Amino acid sequence: MTELRDRAVSGAIVINHRQAETRVRLVGAIDSALRQQASDSMGLALMGGTPVVLDASEATFVDSSGVAFVIQLAGAMREAGIDLSLYDPEGVLRATLDLVGLAGLVKTAQA
Secondary structure, eight states, X not given: OEEEOOTTSSEEEEEEEOSSOEEEEEEEEESXXXXXXXXXXXXXXXXXXXXXXXXXXXXXXXXXXXXHHHHHHHHHHHHHTOOEEEEOTTOHHHXXXXXXXOTTSSEEOOO
């Protein structure tokens, strides 16, 4: 597990490489304070070379910076030919994507 966390912020992006997938976990508030973590996380997710699950089950808030991260992650995965899916049982990220007209950007993952 690779965790990129800055104690001064209220959120984090955590990368878990597994044999069959890479899980990108959004924890807490996903906002502009995580800009560097988001950039670093994208590279780490690509390095796994396995399908990526964007896990928003621990996200409590997503602002426009968080949406930008998802857009960039989706584009990077598409260019690399890596499948990306969203696990969001609480619907925090899905609701935000719906609000800005990006509901179809990432397919829904099973648990």
